[in-house]
Structures are given as C-alpha cells and as structure tokens.
Amino acid sequence: MNKHLKEFLFIIICISPLFIMSLVSNLVETPTEISYEGLDRKVLMLSNSFLLFFFLIPYFAVRKNRYYSMNLNRIKLLPIFLVIASTLFFIILNAPVIEWNKSVSFPEFMSSFESWALLKEKQLESLTIYLVSFDNNFEYLIGIIAIAIIPGFCEEFFFRGILQKNLRQLIKNPHFAIIISSLLFSAFHLQFYGFFPRLFLGIFFGYLFYWSGSLIYPVIAHAFNNFLSLTVFYAATSGLFGDDFDLSVNSSPDIPLAVIVFSIFIFIFLVSVLKEKFKDNNEPG
Numbered sequence: 001m002n003k004h005l006k007e008f009l010f011i012i013i014c015i016s017p018l019f020i021m022s023l024v025s026n027l028v029e030t031p032t033e034i035s036y037e038g039l040d041r042k043v044l045m046l047s048n049s050f051l052l053f054f055f056l057i058p059y060f061a062v063r064k065n066r067y068y069s070m071n072l073n074r075i076k077l078l079p080i081f082l083v084i085a086s087t088l089f090f091i092i093l094n095a096p097v098i099e100w101n102k103s104v105s106f107p108e109f110m111s112s113f114e115s116w117a118l119l120k121e122k123q124l125e126s127l128t129i130y131l132v133s134f135d136n137n138f139e140y141l142i143g144i145i146a147i148a149i150i151p152g153f154c155e156e157f158f159f160r161g162i163l164q165k166n167l168r169q170l171i172k173n174p175h176f177a178i179i180i181s182s183l184l185f186s187a188f189h190l191q192f193y194g195f196f197p198r199l200f201l202g203i204f205f206g207y208l209f210y211w212s213g214s215l216i217y218p219v220i221a222h223a224f225n226n227f228l229s230l231t232v233f234y235a236a237t238s239g240l241f242g243d244d245f246d247l248s249v250n251s252s253p254d255i256p257l258a259v260i261v262f263s264i265f266i267f268i269f270l271v272s273v274l275k276e277k278f279k280d281n282n283e284p285g
Helices: 003-027 041-056 077-102 108-132 137-171 174-188 192-212 216-237 257-278
Strands: none
Touching: 003 041, 003 137, 041 108, 041 137, 077 192, 077 216, 077 257, 108 137, 108 192, 108 216, 137 174, 137 192, 137 216, 174 192, 192 216, 192 257
C-alpha cells in the first residue's frame, strides 16, 4: 500500500472519534427548544473547544516526516497585516454566499433532511446566542480563547497542516488537495446552511498555507474570522446595533453591490501582494 495512503487512513482513523461524536450529537433526536440557562457559559465554551485537541493526534504519526513541518516560526509582520486585511474583505465577499446558502430549498423527496437541517440550525443559533451573551469582559476573553484561538489553531493544524499536505502527496495536485480538504473541513461541521461559506473559507485558508508554507497565516486568518464573528454577536446581544439586528448564525448584513465590487478589487490586490511576499516560501513538495 502507498505510504501516503497509509498515512491518510491513519489520519482519518485518529479523528474518527471526534467525527462520530459530532455525528451522533446531531442525529440524536432532541427537543426543538433547548434551554441552556443554568449552564456555566465558560465551562460550556471550554469543554467544546477542548474536544478539538483530538485534531492534533494524527501529528504524532507523521511528525518524523519533515514534509509535515508547520513552519510556525516563519512569520513576518507585513504578511500578518495583509492576511488580516484580506480576510476582512473575504468575509465581505462571502456575505452573498451566506445569504444564498441560507435560502436554499430542497425538493420534496428531501423534505425530511431539510426539516432536520433547519432544526439543527435553529438549535445552533440558540446555543450561539447563549454562548456570546457574555455577562462581563472576562467571559468575552474566555470566548476569544475558546471560540477563536483554539478552533483557529486546532482545525488549521489538522485540515491544512496535516490533511491538505497528505492529500497533496497522495493526488499530486495542490489545488485538488486544497479543495478536498476544504470540503471535508466544511462537512465536518455538519451544518448545511453554512456549508458553502465555510467551504470557501477553507479554500482561502488552504491557499494561504500553500502560498506561504507556514501554518501561522491560515491560523491567524481563521482565528480572526471567528473573533470578528464572535465580537459582532457579542455587540449585537448587548444591543449595540439596535433591536432589529438579525442574530441568525448564518446571516450577514445587506451589503451594497458597490461595496461588493470594491471589495473584489481590494481583495485581489491584497492577495496578489501576499503571493509576491510569499513567493520564496511556497509549501514544499
């Protein structure tokens, strides 16, 4: 059996408990309305995020292979700024995709799946609103660690640092490796009404890793994306945006077409500058 195929199978086996737990929790029938009152918000956030450390386990199987080096020390200040700026404009460009994905309807024969997906979306929305309804700034700080930093590091470590690199060796095409790892990244969340926006985010993170050769940049982009979403939700639940603000999990504000077009040009410019900065650091292999 091909060495890289063996690595791929071992990687999948290592994270299968986490996927199975996620799958079971989504398939088990639960009440339509779930109350989280009385649960410690900090414990709930940290317990969920600590499960993501399962994603680090496959590294111990491949750590002796220098190809899987994450190059976390390969970091420069200007590319960090460019990554954060490009992520911000990517979020703006992803807004129409979010709205489209949210409005997708299914044919009659898939009505059961649609009902399940809508129910899980509503439950996720309820949980998210509870988690980000922080009572104080300390809880907000815990939220940044549990919702932005830990997922940003653990998920990128696995989906980009291990899986994408393995797939690149397995199928010998970096672009297919990025797309497939991003499909698996989005599918893992078992959330249809956020599937396509998360897929495109994964592709963006994948190219950041491919261009830079360092995992630190997709980690920063991922953490910043989560941090921004978390902060917007926190501000909204605090009433900063007024009572009419849409608190749906997979929703975005109406963005004028002119802003979308402007963001396309700025995003392309930022990405071209990033690629130029990274041209000597491309992911090896």
